[in-house]
Amino acid sequence: MGRSHIVALVLAIAGAMLPGGGRAAQAVPATPDAAACLMLPSPPPGCVDALVQAAQAQLTGDPRIDEAYRYAIGERYARKLLQLSMASFGEIHEHTATAYNFVAIFVQKRDPAEAEAAYARAIEIARQAPDNRIRLTIYLRNFGIFLGRLSRLADAEAVLREALAVATVARDVDQQLKARLELGWLLTRMGRTDDAHEILLAGVALAEDKRVLSDVSASIYLALGDNFQSQSRYSDALAYYRQALAMTVKVSGENSRAAADVYVVLGEIAARQGNSAEVRRMQRRVYRIRLKTLGPRHPTIAASRFNMAMTKWRTRGGNPLPELRVALKDIESAYGADSEEALNYALALTHPLHSQGAHVEELAIEAKAVGALEKRLARTDPGMISKWIELALSLRNHERPVEALVYFRRGNGALIERIRDSSRSPALLDEYGRKRGYFRWQVATEWAVANPE
Ligand SMILES: [Zn+2]
Numbered sequence: 001m002g003r004s005h006i007v008a009l010v011l012a013i014a015g016a017m018l019p020g021g022g023r024a025a026q027a028v029p030a031t032p033d034a035a036a037c038l039m040l041p042s043p044p045p046g047c048v049d050a051l052v053q054a055a056q057a058q059l060t061g062d063p064r065i066d067e068a069y070r071y072a073i074g075e076r077y078a079r080k081l082l083q084l085s086m087a088s089f090g091e092i093h094e095h096t097a098t099a100y101n102f103v104a105i106f107v108q109k110r111d112p113a114e115a116e117a118a119y120a121r122a123i124e125i126a127r128q129a130p131d132n133r134i135r136l137t138i139y140l141r142n143f144g145i146f147l148g149r150l151s152r153l154a155d156a157e158a159v160l161r162e163a164l165a166v167a168t169v170a171r172d173v174d175q176q177l178k179a180r181l182e183l184g185w186l187l188t189r190m191g192r193t194d195d196a197h198e199i200l201l202a203g204v205a206l207a208e209d210k211r212v213l214s215d216v217s218a219s220i221y222l223a224l225g226d227n228f229q230s231q232s233r234y235s236d237a238l239a240y241y242r243q244a245l246a247m248t249v250k251v252s253g254e255n256s257r258a259a260a261d262v263y264v265v266l267g268e269i270a271a272r273q274g275n276s277a278e279v280r281r282m283q284r285r286v287y288r289i290r291l292k293t294l295g296p297r298h299p300t301i302a303a304s305r306f307n308m309a310m311t312k313w314r315t316r317g318g319n320p321l322p323e324l325r326v327a328l329k330d331i332e333s334a335y336g337a338d339s340e341e342a343l344n345y346a347l348a349l350t351h352p353l354h355s356q357g358a359h360v361e362e363l364a365i366e367a368k369a370v371g372a373l374e375k376r377l378a379r380t381d382p383g384m385i386s387k388w389i390e391l392a393l394s395l396r397n398h399e400r401p402v403e404a405l406v407y408f409r410r411g412n413g414a415l416i417e418r419i420r421d422s423s424r425s426p427a428l429l430d431e432y433g434r435k436r437g438y439f440r441w442q443v444a445t446e447w448a449v450a451n452p453e
Contacts, residue, residue: 045088051081055102064295071106078102097125101139119143133170137163148186151376177216184223191380200224218247230382238269260289276315283308299334302327320352343369380418385411
């Protein structure tokens, strides 16, 4: 009777009591192994923990392994868990809800319709267990993030607001912060800068009040920085980004993936301020961290290569097109050619195309990317407004004033709508004033035709 046997016994009891019981399944040899459970036509109820653990491992697993590959394996465990839980415990049971939630996550990219139905089942089952609100808020948040990715922004908002309300009633600080973070990002995307600001600021107050130092609380500071950046308030953005960095370094270390995310935005601010030495320093740092933590084939590596080639071209000139085209192809195959990520990189390519004299390709890419983004972004999203105006200016610079006017009107109309919606925000009025001045200067003739105010 060694010491390890006693430890195993203690873990077995803990595993029986805790939902999921992750670590216990590994330590106790008697617990059936997930791969074996997968092979059984009718696995015993004892397989639940092993299957939950195996599905979770694919979800949070090694990011250097391709996500599609991990999720295909995870889906098999999740479906087996669903089959087992339905047979052993029935539809209305927490294990069945867990299984539906896993199935939804694993299939959401491949089959959004099935994912939506599975999220709805998980949420409905969780609603019937009033003593466990944590699960309900987790499923609601996952569903809200999923809807946001599908650009169903109003639906996403309603679901995330419910997640926040449930977490607030349950007094779960961590879940409240997570819900506020997702809601803040979504509202910023919708162009509702003030609403996002309010939601995130309350998150910061809560984190400070409860002295929460975690990756989530650091992300709330990061999101507030993004919120300021979307209003072109760069020094305010920088203040929050610096706080986010200090917290992230404490929580995860200065060479962590989370820290790399903060270096990305610090590089963006440096670019706005024209500090190209700092931009290069940040980009190299992000590249090194991602290469080490995510491996050479992760999609963000191609994005890093693209950004570094752009910076090299901006500071040293030369012909960056061959390098940029290769990186863009990799980005498109990783995220999908119609994804917001790929479209934004395609738009960035138009600047070097212009300087290399490839104007036909430049304008074709710009019009196509802006058209595709119109289907993905909200009309009053600050990013969308900028894209319309930039396309208008670009068309005008290429002697195509009639088309320029179409996009100028579209961007200007959305901007006016955005200002009306947020009339109480001095920051937005300031942004409007500056943008309007910029338009007047750039498109004086078109402005007079479009806006006889
Ligand atoms: Zn051009």
